[in-house]
Amino acid sequence: MQALWMLMACLCFGTMGLMIKLAGTHVTLGEIVLFRGAVPVVGITIWALIQGLSLKSPVAMLHLRRNIAGIIAMWCGFYATTQLPLATATTLMYTSPLFIALILWLWFGQSRNWLEQLAIAIGFGGVVAVLQPVIASDQLSTALIGLGAGAVSAIAYLQLKSLGQAKEPEWRTVLYFAGTATVTSLLYLLGFGEFAVFSSTGSGWPLLWLLALGFFGGAGNLALTRSFGSGSTWLSAALQYCTILVSTFYGITVLGDIPSSTTWIGVLLIIACGGISSYATHKRKLSKV
Template sequence: MDGSVARPRPMLAIGLRLLTAVVFATMGMLVKLGGERGVHLVEMLFWRQMITFALITAGLALLGKLATLRTNRIKSHAGRAALGGFCMFFVYGAVLLLPLAEATTLSYTAPFFAVVIAVTMFGERVGLYRSAAVLVGSCGVLVIMQPTGMGGEITAFGVFVALAAAAMVAMISFQIQDLNKTESPWSIIFWFTALSTPVFMMAMPFFAGAHDADTWLIIIAMALSGAAAQILLTSSLRFGSAGMVLLIDYTSLLWATAYGFTVFDREPSANLWLGAPLIIGAGLLIAWRERKLAIAHKKAEIAPE
């Protein structure tokens, strides 16, 4: 559990990412179940962060790796924690406001926002491929937003919350990319939870409620699945590139759809099957183009002058 670069192991990375997709979908299902049983969003966020913080700290202590948490970039960690904590409100909020499959599909728009951020904040030039991908993905969002005859489950506000979550996830990816230059993955997770947990704790007296035993089991399972997903995600990126495992992330839609049908008795709408391929296809196009550009840039760096 240190910051060293692990030897690439593609099959292990894919296996870990498949498991990550299952756990993330399970967490979303449990968030939705908890919301239906009256658990406030702030409660869920507190337990999610506190349990992850406890597990990471205990694991590092047992392995004698607490010294790896020393950092000279506490301000950068604080900025990541502030945006990450705010983002979690929208990520969990989207799950509570929308059916699981639609909330999951809209989370796949994060690469589109990453392109927009690269242009507006970093002055990066975007060519035809990525521009077309953003356009196609936007069409997919519009398809999903259309009335479905499912009792008004797809609301404009719910879609806005999901898209805001995806935009913040894209911004956080740039923060983590910068932190990864000097910090270990475990340090990034530790400081995120260490700095955000006290904030949620201060809010708990205003939002915490009494719950029965079954509801507490849901809360604990949700928090544990969130912690496991974070650790699995970090581990998968130690053994394989983000581009290689991107396709695996989309399998979470299968699990979200299955949970929606079996747990919440909600069949996926026709609009989902029309919009999801547009969004997923556009995301894959962006990933393919990013990989091509990275290869070209690497060749240009090593080319003799």
């Protein structure tokens, strides 16, 4: 069942990426983040009130630290998704295991065994391979923002561990993050006046895409949290890279983005980095038992 939850999360996140790409040519970045947050906020709040559950968290400061990193990663990642080929943007955002390994090694002084060092080297090789076609098309700055999303996501994932240890329920973690996305996007829209979806004439597709990305984003977040909390962390971490494959499929079949051979090599190397890193972490935990 754990594997099914993660595969569902991958399908949801891959579909969310497609919705962002489709909506990105008609609406603003602020609107994309707004709907990504507001749709789950409304849905989860209604469900919690019906169930008689409290929306107040006893560990609000843990949420704050996690959400600061997570919301920065979201804004950067969504911007990269609107500007880059879907497979390229998704791959760069999924470099977080590489940065987690580097943070634990360089900041916390955690020793690396040969397997983890191999994962870091493979991950860097994958990043270089993915960036090469981007550099050739003068989109390096945008690609670096996408890569930054992967780096900041690593910090957010490390904060999630603290929330799990505090026994914070999954739905409230997702709710608080979605609420942060809603607030920051509203501030952005009020400050810059970029609200285009209701002023556009003709097709109602942009609004439908925005609603869909909010639904799939919230559902993916819940499925991801359930997967990580229901069994082997290693299995969940390894399976999450299926999102890149889903995004690549959508990019080819729907958007007509055919990755170059160099990009394919980079995608495979980054997936290998994540899988090896997750397995090495799994072995490290077993050795301490």
